Amino acid sequence: xxxxxxxxxxxxxxIGAVYALVxxxxxxxxxSTSIINLxxxxxxxxxxxxxxxxxxxxxxxxxxxxxxxxxxxxxxxLLIERLTIKPLKNPDLLLMIMITxxxxxxxxxxxxxxxxxxxxxxxxxxxxxxxxxxxAIIQQQTLWVISITLFCIILLFLFFKRTITGKAxxxxxxxxxxxxxxxxxxxxxxxxxxxxxAIVGAxxxxxxxxxxxxxxxxxxxxxxxxxxxxxxxxxxxxxxAVIGGFIIGILESxxxxxxxxxxxxxxxxxxxxxxxxFKPSGIFxxxxxxxxxxx
Amino acid sequence: MKKEDFMVFIVFFIFVGLLPLFIESNYAxxxxxxxxxxxxxxxxxxxxxxxxxxxxxGQAGFYGIGAYVSxxxxxxxxxxxxxxxxxxxxxxxxxxxxxxVPALRxxxxxxxxxxxxxxxxxxxxxxxxxPGGPSGFGDIPHFNIAGYxxxxxxxSFYFIWIIVAIVMLYxxxxxKSNTGRxxxxxxxxxxACEAIGxxxxxxxxxVFILSALYASLAGSLxxxxxxxxxxxxxxxxxxxxxxxxxxxxxxKNLWGAVAGAIVIxxxxxxxxxFQELDILVYGFILTLTLMFFRKGLVPIISEKIKNVxxxxxxxx
Numbered sequence: 001x002x003x004x005x006x007x008x009x010x011x012x013x014x015i016g017a018v019y020a021l022v023x024x025x026x027x028x029x030x031x032s033t034s035i036i037n038l039x040x041x042x043x044x045x046x047x048x049x050x051x052x053x054x055x056x057x058x059x060x061x062x063x064x065x066x067x068x069x070x071x072x073x074x075x076x077x078l079l080i081e082r083l084t085i086k087p088l089k090n091p092d093l094l095l096m097i098m099i100t101x102x103x104x105x106x107x108x109x110x111x112x113x114x115x116x117x118x119x120x121x122x123x124x125x126x127x128x129x130x131x132x133x134x135x136a137i138i139q140q141q142t143l144w145v146i147s148i149t150l151f152c153i154i155l156l157f158l159f160f161k162r163t164i165t166g167k168a169x170x171x172x173x174x175x176x177x178x179x180x181x182x183x184x185x186x187x188x189x190x191x192x193x194x195x196x197x198a199i200v201g202a203x204x205x206x207x208x209x210x211x212x213x214x215x216x217x218x219x220x221x222x223x224x225x226x227x228x229x230x231x232x233x234x235x236x237x238x239x240x241a242v243i244g245g246f247i248i249g250i251l252e253s254x255x256x257x258x259x260x261x262x263x264x265x266x267x268x269x270x271x272x273x274x275x276x277x278f279k280p281s282g283i284f285x286x287x288x289x290x291x292x293x294x295x
Numbered sequence: 296m297k298k299e300d301f302m303v304f305i306v307f308f309i310f311v312g313l314l315p316l317f318i319e320s321n322y323a324x325x326x327x328x329x330x331x332x333x334x335x336x337x338x339x340x341x342x343x344x345x346x347x348x349x350x351x352x353g354q355a356g357f358y359g360i361g362a363y364v365s366x367x368x369x370x371x372x373x374x375x376x377x378x379x380x381x382x383x384x385x386x387x388x389x390x391x392x393x394x395x396v397p398a399l400r401x402x403x404x405x406x407x408x409x410x411x412x413x414x415x416x417x418x419x420x421x422x423x424x425x426p427g428g429p430s431g432f433g434d435i436p437h438f439n440i441a442g443y444x445x446x447x448x449x450x451s452f453y454f455i456w457i458i459v460a461i462v463m464l465y466x467x468x469x470x471k472s473n474t475g476r477x478x479x480x481x482x483x484x485x486x487a488c489e490a491i492g493x494x495x496x497x498x499x500x501x502v503f504i505l506s507a508l509y510a511s512l513a514g515s516l517x518x519x520x521x522x523x524x525x526x527x528x529x530x531x532x533x534x535x536x537x538x539x540x541x542x543x544x545x546x547k548n549l550w551g552a553v554a555g556a557i558v559i560x561x562x563x564x565x566x567x568x569f570q571e572l573d574i575l576v577y578g579f580i581l582t583l584t585l586m587f588f589r590k591g592l593v594p595i596i597s598e599k600i601k602n603v604x605x606x607x608x609x610x611x
Contacts, residue, residue, distance in 0.1 A: 036404050084582060093403050094350060095589060098542050101535055102581040109575025220531065224415065231408060266419040269412040276409045277397035 003135035008257040009250060014142045014211060016249020017149035018044065021204035022226025023233070023241030024156065025197035031173040031236050032193040035096045039080065039104035041222030042111075043201025046073050048214030049111060051206040052120040062125070069206055070199050076107075077198025081191050104219060111216040119213040145207045152203055153242055160238075169193060173236070221265070228268045232275055234282025244282075247271075300467055303550065308460045312453070321448045326564055328448070328520060331455040332513045334556035337540040338459075338466050339509030341552035344541055346470055347502040348482035349399065352534045353410030356417035357387045357507040359529030361514025363425055366435045366524060371426070376438050380515040387511035388504050395503040399496065414534050421526040431525025438519040451520055458516065459553070462509060466549055478502065543584050545591020554593050 022040050029037045050072055054065035084099055124141035131138045160166040171179040172189045180186050205214060229248050233240015248268045256264040275282065311327075318324055336354055343349050364386050365379035374382065398409040426432040438445045438454065445454050469475055481488045481495060488495050518524045536559060544555025562580065566573040588595055 084586065087586065094344070094542070094546075095585060097350075097404075097407060098538065099582065099585050102539075102578055102585055106575060106578035106582060109572070109578050113572060113575055224411070224531070227408060228412075231405070235404070260423070262423045263419065266416055269415050269419075272412045273409060273416070276401060276405055276412070280401055280405050 004257070006134055006136035008253045010136060010138050010142055012250035012253035013246060014145050014208070014249070015253065016246035017145050018204040018208045018222070018245075019225045019229045019249055020242045020245025021149055021152065021200050022222055023229035023245050024153070024238050025201045026227055026230040027236055027238050027241055028156075028169075028197040028200065029193050030230075032169045033085070033190050034173070035085070036100065036227070037194075037197065038097060038100040038223050038227075039107060039219070040197065040201055040226055041219035041224075042104050042107040043073060043077070043198045044205035044208070044222050045111060045214060045216060045219045046076055046107070046198075047202025047205025048209035049115050049120055049205075049216070050202070051209060052122050052214070053115075056120075056122050066206065069202060073198045073202035074195045077194040077196070078191060080198075081194035085190065085194070086187065104223070108216060108219060115216055117216060119215040120209065121213045122210060124210040125207075139211065141207070141210045145211070148203065148207050149242075152200060153238065156200070156238060165189075165192070225268050228272045231272060231282060237282065240282055297471070300471070304460075304463065304467065307550075307553075308456070311456050315449050315452055324448045324452050326561055328452050328455050330557045330560040331452075331459045332517050332520070333537065333540060333560050334459050334553045335462055335513035335516070336510045336537050337544070337552035337556040338462060338549060339506035340537055341541045341544075341546055341549055342466060342470065342478075343502055343506040345546035345548070345551075346475060346478040346482060347499060349499060349503065350403070350407045350538075351410040351503075351506065352407050352531070352538060353394070353412075353414035353417075354506070354510045354537045355529045355531065355533035356410075356414035357391065357510035358514035358517070358533060359414075359417050359421055359526070360387045360390060361511030362518035362524050362529065363421055363514075364511075365515040366432075366518045367426065369436050369519075370432070370434060376436055376519055377440055380512065380519075383515050384508050384511045387507045391504045391507035392500065395500045399499045399503065411531065411534065415531055418526055418530050421529060425526060427525070429526060431523060431527075433523035435518050435522045435524065437522065438516070455516060455520070458512070462512075463549065463553065470549060474498075539581060543581070543588075543591060545593040545595070548591070548593050548597075551591045551593035555591070558592070 022044060025040045025043060026036065029035055029040075047069060050069045051065060054060045054068045055062065058065075060068065080103055084103055085096075088095070088099070124139065125144050126140050128140050130140065131143070160170055168179065168184040169189045169192065171182065171184055172186050176186050179189075208214075225248060226245070229244035230241045232244030232247065233242070248271065251267050251271065252264045255267045314327065315324060318327075336358055340351060340354055343351055361380075361383045364383035365374075365376070368374035368379040368382055369376050394410070394413050398406060398413075401409055422429050436444075438451075445451055470478070477488065477493055477498065481493070481498065485495050514529075517528075540555035540559045541552050542555070543558060544553070545551030563573060563577060566576050569576050584592075
């Protein structure tokens with residue numbers, strides 16, 4: 001009993017970590033621009049596929065490949081912001097949603113052109129025997145996924161609380177005009193938020209690919225799940241997105257394991273609807289905080 | 296209906312009616328049929344978005360209910376097709392009420408995501424419990440009434456577009472009526488509407504039901520035309536496609552929905568020759584349209600026409 005439960009729990013935590021990273025990616029952009037970037041899931045795919053390209057195809061050493069992947073995904077984020085978001089003057093909400101959706105279609109097209117339709121995989125970060133906890137088998141890569149996710153979260157937390165750039169980014173979210181008056185370069189912060197969120201997404205993709213493989217069309221589902229995580233925790237709250245991501249991941253793997261694997265995708269959505277109907281501001285955000293939001 | 300609207304209506308549908316006389320290929324007519332089916336869903340979403348100001352990313356859900364309920368009733372329970380279609384519309388209306396009552400309190404992103412969640416749940420249900428599961432089922436009867444079955448491509452083309460014309464006529468009248476004006480007022484400010492004594496929540500729910508009915512009808516027509524359905528036609532991608540149609544065509548204008556439906560349905564067919572690259576080119580065209588023709592194609596073109604006319608008047 002316990003063995004099976006633990007097995008499901010760990011596979012839930014693994015996929016939950018990726019949802020958490022996607023959710024944080026949503027938050028980073030939302031916090032500085034009030035935009036929901038529905039191309040967020042594509043960043044995860046880009047991370048996984050580029051890592052394969054640098055480490056397996058170009059045979060770069062591990063750390064060089066990681067660095068190259070992070071830099072090139074950051075560049076993708078930068079390009080998206082400069083080419084599609086920046087040229088728009090006073091866009092409305094719906095237009096922004098549609099633009100990010102159509103950007104995600106372009107990204108999928110590019111990925112399919114470059115990598116084709118087959119799934120990609122590369123060896124885990126460390127070779128070694130899986131760990132056995134009460135009979136549950138845990139791959140070493142699972143530990144990597146969870147610990148790298150937690151590490152990212154701590155770094156981001158420090159960035160937003162301790163550095164002047166991070167604080168400036170938060171200021172743009174609350175009131176862009178006031179931030180501008182205080183000397184914050186809003187346009188630069190928006191650009192930075194896209195780069196950062198692309199990198200966060202790519203980290204998720206890099207770590208999960210050895211476990212669950214990566215193909216060009218995985219993006220939309222990741223976007224939806226990550227968005228569920230972000231909404232669950234309250235849009236804008238990184239702590240909320242992390243907890244939301246893990247909860248959704250665990251519930252999903254429990255449903256797949258104990259109930260029926262086909263219903264796994266419905267779980268996140270049912271939770272999402274319940275939260276939206278009963279506490280739309282999310283679990284971890286107070287009402288007054290949510291009233292500050294533009295959308 | 297104003298005279299000008301009526302003229303546009305007549306000219307457009309006469310043009311559509313003449314098309315099959317010049318187009319011999321069944322392939323082209325089939326694309327025309329799908330344009331008509333998509334136009335039905337898009338018109339519903341256009342009223343919901345452009346007039347009532349509510350977003351929906353869940354139209355595929357109602358489209359799917361329409362297709363599955365009416366097909367299941369006619370294949371497994373021997374319902375006449377028309378009764379199946381009507382039953383499906385009732386089911387969709389009930390689903391719309393259940394979704395709308397809590398969801399329409401939400402705004403912006405949240406409403407978009409709630410409807411998206413609804414659509415995906417329907418998709419999962421169809422996948423799991425629909426006949427044939429993910430691979431779907433076939434042998435769905437063609438639309439028939441009083442012993443006459445609509446089977447050939449040409450007949451179907453006329454049949455679908457006559458329904459589009461009826462729906463369009465009703466929708467134009469609705470949006471030009473008092474209700475239409477209230478809807479546009481609601482689009483701008485809920486509070487102002489409530490202040491002058493309009494029951495805003497009730498009206499929102501009614502419009503939501505209307506859009507669900509259109510989508511359900513379109514879904515039923517689709518299933519009885521292609522006679523084989525599987526869940527993949529009713530995924531989130533379809534909802535996004537419909538949203539694209541409304542935005543590309545221009546959400547403030549019902550003709551925008553029709554034009555958008557035609558453009559977005561025909562475009563992938565024209566891009567076939569790019570083969571592997573089609574999704575890329577498609578994405579690029581969409582992105583550029585959204586960025587540079589923000590109001591949508593129909594408003595921009597009609598403005599151009601008006602400008603030309605204004606220029607002529609100025610000359611005289």
